[in-house]
Amino acid sequence: MAQRKAGEVEAFLSRPDTSFPVVVLYGPDPGLVSERADKVAQLSGVDPSDPFSSVTLQADELERDIGRLFDEARTVSMFGGRRLIRVKGAGNGRNLSDAVADLADNPPEGAxxxxxxxxxxxxAGLRLNAERGRGAMALPCYQDEGRSLDRMIDEELGEAGLSIDRAARETLRARLGANRLASRGEVRKLALYALGRRTVTEEDVEAIVGDVSADTVDETVDAAASGEVRLLPGLVERLTGAGTSIFQLQGALLRHFQTLQAMRAEVERGTPVPAVVERRRVHFRRKGAFEAALAAWDGAGIARALRRIEADILLSRKESALADTIMRRMLTEIGVEAARRRRARR
Structure with missing residues (x-):
């Protein structure tokens, strides 16, 4: 079967191998998938900036017009040489999966x-067809752990002529997110900060590398529940860029509304909103958002929001390729509803 174990992928990518002209890279870390896809593209020898030799397609568009993929794969380059076709955002689409099976059995020449x-x-059909086809290769891409993460750290710091002491390394590893590209960016930022010195210290890491995920999840659910819709796009991008999973954010939103439901019940029994928030010992930075949400939502509204969140979490698990879209829509619509409720109470 044409596949590699997660630990074998780096070795496979260390040398060009055109005997597998169709390569499917998959995994929960979009940054790592993208970085390794860049490596495969580089090994193809095609200039990605050449519009006559390279094209990028979106998987959802191909589901509506899969013939485009075959046209691009079978087209001969105008000036000779290989062609590069990149497909982004693939999931459980039937048409793309079937197309991979066809291309794997009849590999495109020169592409x-x-x-x-x-x-x-x-x-998953896409993964199975890549593993079974004679001209395709399936490469799993999983989160940086252990030696893989250390190798990336040493690679980036080594290029800057820096070493890192043990305490600093442990602190850095704990702060890096689940997204390979975002993690590499943080290490490069650290290298720039320590430029001119020989060794990176724990103080350097604490000064320049932030652990943004946990704080940003709280900011995001607070923004949605309190109606700060304009903040949501930037917060969601920060989270996805740091590798925060969609289900982690959805779970946080579900727990937040469950907490609001219990707190709102106290309010409806006559306890003032500030007193309820104070009794729950909410962090001082979140008090304003909690008070705004409790003032905006009534018990019935929170119950409907909880049913909506639960339904969307279930839908995301059934339609994993659409999970990101479902999550963004859910946050936006809840935020819009909260903003409408706040305006109505003024």
Whole structure:
């Protein structure tokens, strides 16, 4: 079967191999998937900036017009040489999965097809067809752990002529997120901060590398529940860029509204909103958002919001390729509803 174990992927990518012109990369870390897809593209020898030799397609568009993929894969480059076709955002789409099976059995001559997918189950059609086809390769991309993460840290700091002491390394590893590209960016930022010195210290890491995920999750659910809709796009981008999973954010939103439901019940029994928030010992930075949300939502509204969140979490699990879209829509619509309720109470 044409596949590699997670620990074998780096070795596979260390040398060009055109015997597998169709490469499917998948995993929960979109940054790592993208970085390795860039490596495959580089090994193809095609200039990605050449519009006559390279094209990037979106998986959802191909589901509506899969013939485009075959046209691009079978087209001969105008000036000779190989062609590069990259497909982004793949998931459980039937048409793309079937197309991979066809291209794997009848590999395109002079073309490399690189497909970036999310975390595919063993039974996913796209993954199975890539593993079974004679001209395709499936490469799993999982989060940086252990030696892989240390290798990336040493690589980036080594290019800057820096070493890192043990305490600093442990602190840095704890602060890096689940997204490979975001983690690499943080290490590069650290290297720039320590430029001119020989060793990176723990103080350097604490000064320049932030652990943004936990704080940003709280900010995001607070913004949605209190109606600060304009803040949501930037907060969500920060989270996805740091590798925070969609289900982590959805779970945080669900727990937040469950907490609001219990607090709102106290308010409706006659306890003032500030007193309820104070009794719950909410962090001082979040008090304003909690008070705004409790003032905006009544018990019935919170109950409806909880049913909506639960339904969207279930839908996201069933339609994993659409999970990001479902999550963004859910946050926006809840935020809009909260803002409408706040205006109505003024």
């Amino acid at each position: 490399t097809v690189v497909i970036e997918a999310g975390d595919l189950k063993k039974s």
